[in-house]
Amino acid sequence: MPEKDNHLRRTAKGRRPQYFEDPAVDHLHNMILSLVEELSVTRDRADALERLLEQSGVLNSIQLDQYQADEVAAIERQERRERYIARVLKTFSDQAERESEDLMAPPFEEVVRIMDK
Amino acid sequence: MNDQHEHPLLVRRDHDDESRQQFARSLRAHLLNEVQPGVYHLVAAKAASEGPITDRHHVREMIADHPYYRTFSASLRTAQERIWDSVIDAVEKDHARLKSAYLETGAKAPTAGSLRLNPELVIPDYHATVDIHLQPGGYHTEQEEDDIAAGAIYDRAVFLYANGRFGNQTQLMGETVVEELQTALPDFLPERILEIGCTVGNSIIPYATAFPEAEIYAIDVAAPCLRYAHARAEAMGAAIHFSQQNAEKTDFAEGSFDLIVSHIFFHETSRTALDNVLLECRRLLKPGGYMAHLDLPRQHHFKDQIESFLHDWEAHNNNETFHKIFKTMSLTERAQHVGFPAQSLNTTMTPLNWPLLLGQR
Numbered sequence: 001m002p003e004k005d006n007h008l009r010r011t012a013k014g015r016r017p018q019y020f021e022d023p024a025v026d027h028l029h030n031m032i033l034s035l036v037e038e039l040s041v042t043r044d045r046a047d048a049l050e051r052l053l054e055q056s057g058v059l060n061s062i063q064l065d066q067y068q069a070d071e072v073a074a075i076e077r078q079e080r081r082e083r084y085i086a087r088v089l090k091t092f093s094d095q096a097e098r099e100s101e102d103l104m105a106p107p108f109e110e111v112v113r114i115m116d117k
Numbered sequence: 118m119n120d121q122h123e124h125p126l127l128v129r130r131d132h133d134d135e136s137r138q139q140f141a142r143s144l145r146a147h148l149l150n151e152v153q154p155g156v157y158h159l160v161a162a163k164a165a166s167e168g169p170i171t172d173r174h175h176v177r178e179m180i181a182d183h184p185y186y187r188t189f190s191a192s193l194r195t196a197q198e199r200i201w202d203s204v205i206d207a208v209e210k211d212h213a214r215l216k217s218a219y220l221e222t223g224a225k226a227p228t229a230g231s232l233r234l235n236p237e238l239v240i241p242d243y244h245a246t247v248d249i250h251l252q253p254g255g256y257h258t259e260q261e262e263d264d265i266a267a268g269a270i271y272d273r274a275v276f277l278y279a280n281g282r283f284g285n286q287t288q289l290m291g292e293t294v295v296e297e298l299q300t301a302l303p304d305f306l307p308e309r310i311l312e313i314g315c316t317v318g319n320s321i322i323p324y325a326t327a328f329p330e331a332e333i334y335a336i337d338v339a340a341p342c343l344r345y346a347h348a349r350a351e352a353m354g355a356a357i358h359f360s361q362q363n364a365e366k367t368d369f370a371e372g373s374f375d376l377i378v379s380h381i382f383f384h385e386t387s388r389t390a391l392d393n394v395l396l397e398c399r400r401l402l403k404p405g406g407y408m409a410h411l412d413l414p415r416q417h418h419f420k421d422q423i424e425s426f427l428h429d430w431e432a433h434n435n436n437e438t439f440h441k442i443f444k445t446m447s448l449t450e451r452a453q454h455v456g457f458p459a460q461s462l463n464t465t466m467t468p469l470n471w472p473l474l475l476g477q478r
Contacts, residue, residue: 033195045133
């Protein structure tokens with residue numbers, strides 16, 4: 001888990017192009033790709049678990065189906081779920097960041113002008 | 118699997134970080150290899166029915182609003198953002214170890230190279246206006262004392278971005294220039310070498326291997342990258358003298374170097390900076406010394422206007438803004454403008470499919 005006092009910058013300075021007529025579609029598109037990513041990670045992790053469990057012979061699929069999280073596990077799962085949601089919905093925090101004073105950047109044509117001078 | 122060579126400064130990844138990074142890398146590769154050719158075919162088909170293409174701007178008008186292009190473009194943008202974000206996840210977790218690795222550099226044994234920072238250095242507009250290729254905070258942003266984060270992030274992310282194409286220590290650009298130099302100038306043994314715009318020092322290390330007797334210097338404007346580069350080079354056993362300087366105006370004495378090199382550097386500067394840097398190369402080279410600049414393809418290198426348009430994606434979507442201008446410029450012409458004689462300049466196409474300008478003072 002990241003240390004609380006060690007947050008690195010997560011949003012790049014510079015306006016993000018709008019790709020679709022409705023900006024909501026940009027957000028949705030972004031969220032879908034993030035979901036795809038997380039599903040890929042989850043599959044890798046499940047694959048790792050299954051291989052490790054099978055190797056060590058400690059578990060079979062019936063036990064997995066019957067598992068119920070205890071209180072500690074439930075809290076950890078909740079925290080992980082919250083980080084997961086933040087990641088999938090990052091497109092919104094990015095927009096807010098880019099509109100903040102810190103990352104305010106000129107429009108594309110103005111950037112071209114600065115580079116061209 | 119083709120993956121990055123582990124070295125002590127490379128960020129450690131836990132299972133999920135590694136999985137996310139590999140996903141972002143694969144997503145980007147898939148979009149470029151499998152989806153982007155569809156854009157090419159769409160434009161070609163439109164041109165066949167609507168009349169010939171005049172230039173890359175015409176291609177943009179033809180395709181920019183097409184849903185296929187929009188979705189491709191939005192996806193490639195997101196893939197780029199996911200590369201940075203997945204690497205930043207890992208750097209945040211591994212931060213303490215990386216930072217002590219930097220702080221302990223030279224603590225136990227004297228370093229082979231050195232590090233000289235200049236907190237007064239002004240970050241040029243062409244780096245401060247937008248974050249180049251979407252690295253949050255760019256190369257230069259520091260959030261704490263002795264910050265190395267930008268370097269640690271860049272080292273991992275650039276490997277994923279290139280999908281291994283820059284070699285497993287991202288050394289291939291440097292290696293390529295070294296090989297071209299050894300072919301073109303077999304008897305050339307530079308005693309003092311300078312790299313401009315070195316970021317994490319990945320490209321300069323092959324020079325230390327090829328010219329073990331040479332004294333090697335590398336400069337960049339970004340302190341966090343230089344700190345990381347210093348620790349990385351020492352961990353790899355390469356003696357490099359890093360300093361924080363703007364290549365437009367350095368503090369080295371006139372005629373300090375036999376060889377000055379750069380690797381995909383100029384396209385991240387500006388029109389004025391480009392001339393200033395070439396002029397500074399002229400000042401810093403000994404008479405008879407060489408400069409070798411490897412950079413991205415220019416307008417005439419593309420097989421057609423559709424390819425050139427596709428290459429513009431980086432400028433419009435990835436904050437590689439100056440590249441749109443740079444690709445229309447001739448480095449040879451600018452080098453002549455600052456006083457390199459025409460007959461001393463020669464451009465060759467390297468195996469990376471990027472041109473290399475070789476010039477002699």
